[in-house]
Amino acid sequence: MGRALKSVYTNAWSFAVALPLVTALAIGFEGLQHLVEWSIGMYASKAAMVATQWHPARMAAGVAKVIVLMLMLFWTARFVIGRSAAAATRSAPRAWRRFAAVVLFGVASTIVTLAGERYLPGSGWPRAVIAVIGLVLLLGGTVLNVALSYWFAGAAVAEPAATWRRSLSASRGSLVWGLALTILAILPFMILHYALGYGAVARPGVVAGAMLLIDAVLVGFMSLIIGMANVTVAERMAGRHGLPLMLQD
Numbered sequence: 103m104g105r106a107l108k109s110v111y112t113n114a115w116s117f118a119v120a121l122p123l124v125t126a127l128a129i130g131f132e133g134l135q136h137l138v139e140w141s142i143g144m145y146a147s148k149a150a151m152v153a154t155q156w157h158p159a160r161m162a163a164g165v166a167k168v169i170v171l172m173l174m175l176f177w178t179a180r181f182v183i184g185r186s187a188a189a190a191t192r193s194a195p196r197a198w199r200r201f202a203a204v205v206l207f208g209v210a211s212t213i214v215t216l217a218g219e220r221y222l223p224g225s226g227w228p229r230a231v232i233a234v235i236g237l238v239l240l241l242g243g244t245v246l247n248v249a250l251s252y253w254f255a256g257a258a259v260a261e262p263a264a265t266w267r268r269s270l271s272a273s274r275g276s277l278v279w280g281l282a283l284t285i286l287a288i289l290p291f292m293i294l295h296y297a298l299g300y301g302a303v304a305r306p307g308v309v310a311g312a313m314l315l316i317d318a319v320l321v322g323f324m325s326l327i328i329g330m331a332n333v334t335v336a337e338r339m340a341g342r343h344g345l346p347l348m349l350q351d
Contacts, residue, residue: 197350
């Protein structure tokens with residue numbers, strides 16, 4: 103586990119150095135969401151944060167950011183499996199067609215999760231039931247994403263053997279390991295992300311802006327961490343079950 107965790111961070115840094123413009127894309131879309139949040143007054147106070155959390159402009163920016171973060175899975179998988187920056191960014195029409203299904207899955211699962219967070223509190227159901235459903239949505243989505251790692255990475259390299267069914271099957275023996283790796287890899291970044299976001303509320307403009315800028319860079323790099331954790335889990339699944347995972351396009 104320690105070696106895999108080190109590999110995740112090392113690969114993420116190598117990607118950022120080799121492909122700074124791609125990395126900047128993730129940073130930019132997180133920054134865009136913060137600009138939208140700033141424009142609707144979200145950081146004016148705690149009350150304003152609650153009142154504007156479901157603002158349509160913020161939701162639109164959030165979905166756009168999710169799409170970009172899904173694309174980071176594409177580029178990071180190709181970077182690791184193809185062993186070069188050129189492999190990550192070259193034209194790959196078959197890989198893009200396969201990965202489109204992964205992006206659609208990611209957007210759909212995000213919308214389901216957001217819908218649960220938005221509408222469950224007003225459903226009139228007991229608070230305990232709402233809490234359980236929310237927890238199931240959160241944990242279930244995380245577990246499913248780890249279980250589908252082989253599909254995600256395989257689609258990025260146009261590996262025909264990498265279907266979602268085969269990925270679920272191959273997750274046996276790697277699911278708990280993959281969950282642990284993913285959580286350990288991103289947890290420090292998630293703590294800082296929320297600390298900066300909530301910490302920017304009601305701060306002077308320059309201070310809040312600096313905190314949100316730092317957060318955008320942090321989230322951009324965290325997207326690389328998530329991508330590298332995904333491909334690391336995928337390679338473990340492939341190795342344990344004798345499945346191919348090679349750059350095919």
